Amino acid sequence: MKFINTRTFVAVGILSAGAYLLMMLNFPLPPFPNFLLVDFSDIPALFAALLYGPLAGVLVELLKNVLNYVLVGSATGVPIGQIANFTAGVAFILPVSFIYRKAASRKGMLLGLAAGTATMVLIMSVLNYYVFLPAYTLFLGAPAMSAPETKALVISAILPFNAAKGVLMAVVFMLLFLRLRPWLQKQAAARRAA
């Protein structure tokens, strides 16, 4: 069996280009520290996951971050930020695509987006505590933060930030989804017929 068909990977390539561009239009959310940035680059990945299956969504997340690393680079030389963005994106889109597959309705989508936000918040809080924040201190050569300090940063900034980011993306995606739904259904029907 072929890993992925031509039509799918061409779409993944183009959506990744879109995601990369959207990633460059990032902005900080006012109350949070400015290394936490919001962008809408997970939206093309979510479309890919819904139209072509979860693997396509994961690939868009992967390519977008590889492009970002190759074209923009990382302040630490090692792509920690990109790896964090990739995990956050995957944690957000996978639940949505699984739940929407089971319940393809407006309600299913809302439920999926809520589940995606919750998963992203949970996974990013845990991983920041154990992996990403320690990795930053290691590569920046800063003295390691103590466990309570890291915990305080995770609870006061990272957790609410990801929750806010998830809600924002859910709102924008829902607005998009309502407008694009007839078109998406037509596409899905055409794909089944082909």
Added chain:
Amino acid sequence: MSNHLIIGQYVPGQSIIHRLDPRAKLLIVFAYVLIVFLANNAATYALLSVFAFLFAALSRIPFSYIMRGLRPVIWVVLFTFVLHVWMTKEGDVLYRIGALTIYEEGVRQGIFISLRFLLLVLMTTMLTLTTTPIEVTDGVESLLGPLKKMRVPVHELALMMAISLRFIPTLMEETEKIMKAQAARGVDFSGGRFSERMKAIVSLLVPLFISSFKRADELATAMEARGYRGGEGRTKFRQLAWKRTDTVFFAAVVLLAILLCLLRS
């Protein structure tokens, strides 16, 4: 800004570093990033620095370009340095300024860690300064070739990456066009309340997605019509050629690694 989004940090040139095989450059930079962590005394750090600065000098890239890439990092480096000087309390006392005491070990650690960081960033930016993104893609595809035996779809991944790189400028142009078209219809992208701004973003994303899907369909149809059937037996427009200079540079890194192992304390 727009140029930066398309070609990244690449600075065109004909230097010996520019002309190295992308595979050689990838291997050199990757090896360098690993062996930087071997250094732990003055001699080893000096060797690493000499190598990195020679590499940068051979690329003939104006110093100002390299500095531009390093500018965001300089502050982090300075901060790290100050932090180490302040926090380490070992070795002889060098200075005593009021409540602040500076120890010899602190200065030593500060210099070493900042230098390590600077060298890491310098070498990784040298790769992107002298290699186009598409060359990087070809190089990675070729280096990961052996993974195909483990059924990793290396060819497809590289092709997806190449398609993305090809479409970044196209989609950017499209985005600008849509923004202008929507602005002509009264959408305000630059200001307004939060909810207004979200609506403005949706009015940009809907046409952008529809046109992206259309382009994807057209490209896939065109590829299938021309008989594209995966990586098996595909010939290439851009051929990679490993030359003697590539071997020389690669050998230099291996030599550097051996010297580091011998000189580290």
